[in-house]
Amino acid sequence: MNREHLNDNDIQQLVFESNVADPKILDHLQGCDLCRKAVDDYGILLDELKSLPEPIMDFDVSEQILEQLYPKPERDMALNYIIYIVSILCLGIGAVIFILFLTQISNLFKVISDFKNYLIISTAILVMIGLCQDMLRTYNKKLKKLNFQ
Numbered sequence: 001m002n003r004e005h006l007n008d009n010d011i012q013q014l015v016f017e018s019n020v021a022d023p024k025i026l027d028h029l030q031g032c033d034l035c036r037k038a039v040d041d042y043g044i045l046l047d048e049l050k051s052l053p054e055p056i057m058d059f060d061v062s063e064q065i066l067e068q069l070y071p072k073p074e075r076d077m078a079l080n081y082i083i084y085i086v087s088i089l090c091l092g093i094g095a096v097i098f099i100l101f102l103t104q105i106s107n108l109f110k111v112i113s114d115f116k117n118y119l120i121i122s123t124a125i126l127v128m129i130g131l132c133q134d135m136l137r138t139y140n141k142k143l144k145k146l147n148f149q
């Protein structure tokens with residue numbers, strides 16, 4: 001019989017992985033009451049741990065995390081409606097101002113020559129198209145980063 005007592009690692013390995021047992025350990029265990037008692041104590045501890053009820057949380061963790069990662073679309077829809085309403089209001093106000101000052105605006109264009117008119121209008125349209133494309137590209141990039149597409 002091996003006279004050296006079993007260390008904690010050997011005892012835990014014996015209790016928790018009962019199929020892994022060194023013949024020297026088993027030999028020592030048969031002749032040593034102290035080590036057999038330690039093995040029994042670990043066994044009792046393991047049984048007690050197994051008999052404990054599973055911890056139950058009164059909330060769903062995964063749902064809360066997913067909610068934070070992907071906010072519910074209703075909130076986005078509300079924000080979209082606000083943006084649409086503000087955009088429509090701005091367009092309406094712009095249209096009213098345009099109609100009210102139509103004569104002054106047409107007088108302004110009469111003063112400037114035709115060539116300059118086309119130059120100004122085409123430049124403004126090109127700048128607006130460029131800005132819209134850039135805005136759309138940035139929006140798509142942000143969507144991809146957020147993994148919504």
Ligand SMILES: [Zn+2]
Pocket residue numbers: 004005006028032033034035036
């Ligand atoms: Zn021993």
